[in-house]
Amino acid sequence: MSTESISNYVVGVTKRSALIVVDMQRDFCEGGALPVPGCSKIIPRVNEYTGIFSKLGLPVIASRDWHPPNHISFKEFGGPWPTHCVQGSKGAEFHPDLKLPEGTVVISKATQPDKEAYSAFDGTELHYILTLRGVKRVFVCGVATDYCVKATALDALKLGYEVVLLVDAVAGVAKKTSENALREVLREGGVLASRNIIYFSSEENK
Ligand code: VGL
Ligand code: ZN
Secondary structure (H helix, E strand, O other), X not given: OOOOOOOOXXXXXXXXXXXXXXXXXXXXXXXXXXXXXOOXXXXXXXXXXXXXXXXXXXXXXXXXXXXXXXXXXXXXXXXXXXXXXXXXXHHHOEOOOOOOOOOOEXXXXXXXXXXXXXXXXXXXXXXXXXXXXXXXXXEEEEEOHHHHHHHHHHHHHHOOOEEEEEEEEEEXXXXXXXXXXXXXXXXXXXXXXOHHHEEEOOOOOO
8 A cells, every 4th residue: 555645744553562561540630630621522532543553463461550658759758749649649540531452561660769750661660561562662751741651752762663643633731831841852863754654454454
């Protein structure tokens, strides 16, 4: 099949691709402890992506913010955020509408009381897991664009992955910082894409 008919700017999902869904948890959605505007709205699109990657037999990673009750990022302990995503709490659960395929790898982060970790790579086994599975290209979606999505994408670039940020499946805390985050990802070599410019094929993958 010719790609000409699709777009001049096609991003391919290759055999060495993986999807990283960042922090789609109850507390970051409307009604949660630290709601990110637009979090619930992106869920259908995130589900579309998890479904596609799953069908292609490609890894789906779901990170979760997983704080101890006395975490340094909480206001009560000198941090900037209200208490959120406490390990084992209802707010820390993945959003009930989020569809994670069987075999999804769950990565818990920021699990130590005295250490903040926005990136899904920070203090986790994620790089090791992706390396084992031969992943070279990561597609990143989720929340928050200006914090954990940004940090995850930038870390992935630093670690040598090709990074595609799925702009139709992210939501940010604030507009300005989210725009800056996208700019920074671009500047560091990442690519921005959305559903209509991604070419999914299980056969023509390299
Ligand atoms: C996040 C603020 C605090 C995020 C996590 O997932 O982007 N933001 N903890
Ligand atoms: Zn947090």
